[in-house]
Amino acid sequence: MLTVALPKGELLKNSIRLLQSVGLDFSAFLDSGNRQLQITDASGTAKGLLVRGQDVPVYVEYGQAQIGIIGYDVLREKQPQVAHLVDLQFGYCRMSVAVKASSPYKSPLDLPAHSRVASKYVNSAREFFQGLDLPVEIVPLYGSVELGPITGMSEAIVDIVSTGRTLKENGLVEITTLYESTARLIAHPLSYRLNTGNLHQLVEQLREGVLSELPILT
Amino acid sequence: MLTVALPKGELLKNSIRLLQSVGLDFSAFLDSGNRQLQITDASGTAKGLLVRGQDVPVYVEYGQAQIGIIGYDVLREKQPQVAHLVDLQFGYCRMSVAVKASSPYKSPLDLPAHSRVASKYVNSAREFFQGLDLPVEIVPLYGSVELGPITGMSEAIVDIVSTGRTLKENGLVEITTLYESTARLIAHPLSYRLNTGNLHQLVEQLREGVLSELPILT
Numbered sequence: 108m109l110t111v112a113l114p115k116g117e118l119l120k121n122s123i124r125l126l127q128s129v130g131l132d133f134s135a136f137l138d139s140g141n142r143q144l145q146i147t148d149a150s151g152t153a154k155g156l157l158v159r160g161q162d163v164p165v166y167v168e169y170g171q172a173q174i175g176i177i178g179y180d181v182l183r184e185k186q187p188q189v190a191h192l193v194d195l196q197f198g199y200c201r202m203s204v205a206v207k208a209s210s211p212y213k214s215p216l217d218l219p220a221h222s223r224v225a226s227k228y229v230n231s232a233r234e235f236f237q238g239l240d241l242p243v244e245i246v247p248l249y250g251s252v253e254l255g256p257i258t259g260m261s262e263a264i265v266d267i268v269s270t271g272r273t274l275k276e277n278g279l280v281e282i283t284t285l286y287e288s289t290a291r292l293i294a295h296p297l298s299y300r301l302n303t304g305n306l307h308q309l310v311e312q313l314r315e316g317v318l319s320e321l322p323i324l325t
Numbered sequence: 326m327l328t329v330a331l332p333k334g335e336l337l338k339n340s341i342r343l344l345q346s347v348g349l350d351f352s353a354f355l356d357s358g359n360r361q362l363q364i365t366d367a368s369g370t371a372k373g374l375l376v377r378g379q380d381v382p383v384y385v386e387y388g389q390a391q392i393g394i395i396g397y398d399v400l401r402e403k404q405p406q407v408a409h410l411v412d413l414q415f416g417y418c419r420m421s422v423a424v425k426a427s428s429p430y431k432s433p434l435d436l437p438a439h440s441r442v443a444s445k446y447v448n449s450a451r452e453f454f455q456g457l458d459l460p461v462e463i464v465p466l467y468g469s470v471e472l473g474p475i476t477g478m479s480e481a482i483v484d485i486v487s488t489g490r491t492l493k494e495n496g497l498v499e500i501t502t503l504y505e506s507t508a509r510l511i512a513h514p515l516s517y518r519l520n521t522g523n524l525h526q527l528v529e530q531l532r533e534g535v536l537s538e539l540p541i542l543t
Contacts, residue, residue, distance in 0.1 A: 110476075115468075144469055144472055144475075145472075145475070145476070156472070156476065158468065158469060158472065159466070159467045159468035159469065161467045162466050162467050162468060162469070165464060165465065165466060166476070166478065169441075169464065169478050171476050171477065171478040223387075246383060246387065247383065248377075248380050248383060249377045249379045249380050250333075250376065250377035250380060251362055251376060251377065251380070254362055254363075254374070254376065257362075257363070258328075258363070258374065258384070258389050259389065260384065260387050260389040
């Protein structure tokens with residue numbers, strides 16, 4: 108039986124909707140009272156595994172799930188050894204550099220050398236500033252990255268922006284975008300190559316589901 | 326003005342209670358509707374900063390907060406450059422190795438070489454198994470570590486256990502304890518050495534608050 112790793116949080120609703128379009132029903136994960144982390148589809152074709160977003164590529168990399176759905180931002184940051192198969196079009200967001208609206212910095216190159224940049228995405232942030240040849244100190248945070256500039260701990264942040272509301276509420280503005288992100292279908296490379304459990308067919312159906320332009324749930 | 330970094334989650338209630346015992350009131354952080362991440366105490370003596378547990382030592386390390394409260398487990402895992410001042414006695418938990426109750430492993434040394442061990446605490450886990458001279462592969466996860474053995478991805482986990490309820494619900498048993506943990510008062514080393522904002526006095530008051538054995542809220 109195939110196992111599909113699904114991410115808790117923002118991408119879950121559309122992921123489940125997409126899988127429903129190919130006949131796999133994991134909608135029980137959306138019930139507010141649900142405590143199960145593994146559900147077998149009613150048709151008995153596949154098992155759904157509900158995990159933290161960042162854990163999806165781990166389960167797929169180790170072959171515990173043959174496919175998974177996760178944001179490109181996580182793939183870019185963690186560089187897991189998984190096959191990137193389909194851009195699922197939903198879950199749009201962008202990785203941006205933001206500073207205090209009251210600061211004089213209009214572009215990343217305005218930041219003084221050895222500035223501090225707070226981020227949950229330390230690899231993305233480091234790579235970006237190395238590309239600019241601007242030496243900065245990356246401060247790794249796990250939550251509320253916007254507190255970095257507010258408390259004065261950092262001059263800038265590198266973080267995911269979707270609507271921009273959090274930035275605005277905290278008096279921050281984007282000064283550049285590193286990359287854009289959407290949800291991706293990923294697979295365990297060996298399972299995909301060997302077509303374990305007729306994986307190719309499921310992937311093709313999902314690809315068609317995306318091309319048929321299912322409405323995106325917000 | 327001094328800044329105190331406080332951890333969201335389990336340790337918050339007792340942390341606020343302890344600070345109240347020395348006249349600093351940050352109880353507004355406990356209001357369910359609270360969205361503020363910074364509060365100045367009514368007496369104007371100190372500012373509270375509400376952040377993710379793992380971020381507390383970051384704010385203290387960078388001197389953005391002069392003191393903070395955080396579990397020993399986080400200090401042990403991240404090894405931040407902060408001064409460890411007082412064992413606050415609350416927030417007891419232990420870092421344990423657990424396996425499936427149905428497995429034949431009764432001690433870590435029963436695990437086959439090159440077993441997989443899933444953990445959020447990769448440094449603690451690696452250090453422990455290196456100490457045993459048992460080569461294992463540490464699988465880094467961010468949530469629901471108990472899924473590791475359940476899905477068959479890993480033979481064991483290294484995780485925080487407080488009541489043991491989560492393990493039991495998932496059919497797992499502890500086979501050894503790496504170390505025990507409680508909440509700790511930490512300080513920015515330079516601020517503490519320079520006695521910034523009369524920090525020593527506050528620390529002494531907090532130490533006395535602990536010694537006077539405030540009841541621990543559960």
